[in-house]
Amino acid sequence: MTDALLLVDDWGPEKIVVVSHRRTGMKGVLVIDNTARGIGKGGTRMSPHVSVEEIARLARVMTWKWASVDLFYGGAKAGVVADPSSPDKEAILRAFARALSNEVPREYVMGLDMGLTEDDAAIVQDELGDRGAAVGTPEHLGGVAYDRLGVTGYGVAEAADAAADFLGRPLAGARIAIQGFGAVGNAAARRFAELGATVVAVSTAKGALHDPAGLDVPALLAAREEHGDDLVSRHPQGTAIPSGRELTVDCDILVPAALQDVIDEDNAPDIKARLVVEGANLPTSPRAQEILARRGVTVLPDFVANAGGVVAAAFAMDSRYSGFRPGTPAIFETISDRLRANAVTVLEEARRRDSTPHTAGRTLAEERVRTAMRSKGRIPR
Ligand SMILES: NC(=O)c1ccc[n+]([C@@H]2O[C@H](COP(=O)([O-])OP(=O)(O)OC[C@H]3O[C@@H](n4cnc5c(N)ncnc54)[C@H](O)[C@@H]3O)[C@@H](O)[C@H]2O)c1
Numbered sequence: 001m002t003d004a005l006l007l008v009d010d011w012g013p014e015k016i017v018v019v020s021h022r023r024t025g026m027k028g029v030l031v032i033d034n035t036a037r038g039i040g041k042g043g044t045r046m047s048p049h050v051s052v053e054e055i056a057r058l059a060r061v062m063t064w065k066w067a068s069v070d071l072f073y074g075g076a077k078a079g080v081v082a083d084p085s086s087p088d089k090e091a092i093l094r095a096f097a098r099a100l101s102n103e104v105p106r107e108y109v110m111g112l113d114m115g116l117t118e119d120d121a122a123i124v125q126d127e128l129g130d131r132g133a134a135v136g137t138p139e140h141l142g143g144v145a146y147d148r149l150g151v152t153g154y155g156v157a158e159a160a161d162a163a164a165d166f167l168g169r170p171l172a173g174a175r176i177a178i179q180g181f182g183a184v185g186n187a188a189a190r191r192f193a194e195l196g197a198t199v200v201a202v203s204t205a206k207g208a209l210h211d212p213a214g215l216d217v218p219a220l221l222a223a224r225e226e227h228g229d230d231l232v233s234r235h236p237q238g239t240a241i242p243s244g245r246e247l248t249v250d251c252d253i254l255v256p257a258a259l260q261d262v263i264d265e266d267n268a269p270d271i272k273a274r275l276v277v278e279g280a281n282l283p284t285s286p287r288a289q290e291i292l293a294r295r296g297v298t299v300l301p302d303f304v305a306n307a308g309g310v311v312a313a314a315f316a317m318d319s320r321y322s323g324f325r326p327g328t329p330a331i332f333e334t335i336s337d338r339l340r341a342n343a344v345t346v347l348e349e350a351r352r353r354d355s356t357p358h359t360a361g362r363t364l365a366e367e368r369v370r371t372a373m374r375s376k377g378r379i380p381r
Helices: 051-068 089-099 118-127 151-167 183-196 216-234 286-294 309-320 329-351 357-376
Strands: 016-020 026-034 045-046 075-079 177-181 200-202 206-211 239-241 253-256 274-279 296-300
Touching: 016 051, 016 089, 026 051, 026 177, 026 253, 045 206, 051 075, 051 357, 075 089, 075 274, 089 118, 089 286, 151 183, 151 216, 151 296, 151 309, 183 216, 200 216, 206 216, 286 296, 286 357, 296 329, 296 357, 309 329, 329 357
Parallel strands: 045 075, 177 200, 177 253, 253 274, 274 296
Antiparallel strands: 016 026, 026 075, 200 206, 206 239
């Protein structure tokens, strides 16, 4: 077991609050990592395996994500140790929200992560009697339906377009392979098709499809509506290929949008794409990033490419006390502007420093947080 004090380094956490409630058996933790640029914001998860260390690590990821897209929130994350399918879920969640009423919403606003649904966000608002206590509520309560709108996948394709332009190989006409056809993968495919790219491979947990001449994206989207992950067998197009092969098919841009650690030192030498755009979190191992860099393959980091969700979350934060719904066109416009600009900034910086885009992007985010800490007198001027 890790001593929570050992988690503290130069950036944070500023605060770790462990809460419990005897009657419901609720146990949980809130980690506020670094608020130099704004109050703590990051999802709230429910899983039987939540640990202080895991939540602290995810809170740190949020510190860099917010700074990377230059939005004024700080890194934070919360977790409840419980089975989300438990019949006592609501009572546990209410006890968790109540126990954190000193911090929520003044220092931390709850949001959705693994194990929590839109209705759970509504329960948190109800328990604390404050519409500002959580974002991620259903649309009929004024929430932003991130996954239905496909904000993250849209941003992945927009960032890919800017990166492709930067590299002098325009997206229009480029061949794209996408691993994962869930909320991120399907919305990315839709936007890639709109931008004139050709999707040559897609996969789900149930299998993979490949057609070098291009798959019919509208037909795939319709098949997903009907069959979910089974679209690959129930509405097959092209040729079925073994799972995992979609990563190494001949293409120009590869978009891992399913799981972490899928590109490693074993398959990095076989990747044909010249640009990898990380839709999923942490899909490329550090070793694979080095191998790809040496082979001249550019990797656009997750915290740059999949930041559409955090931009939409910032809109949701703004609308918590408003009587108006956040405007969908403004959300998409901002995602496009921010992610395109950030993709170019990070790639330019990587070129200037002769480093990987991951290192360059992380350094930029660190500089923003350090500058804010210095201005606020949290570190010597
Ligand atoms: N949804 C968001 O807004 C968002 C934001 C940022 C990052 N992410 C990250 O993007 C990734 C995908 O998230 P999502 O919301 O689309 O999830 P999802 O559950 O909606 O979809 C995941 C997809 O990946 C597929 N998949 C699972 N295992 C696979 C395998 N071995 N091979 C091929 N496909 C496989 C699933 O079948 C499904 O199609 C995750 O890493 C998530 O953390 C999501």
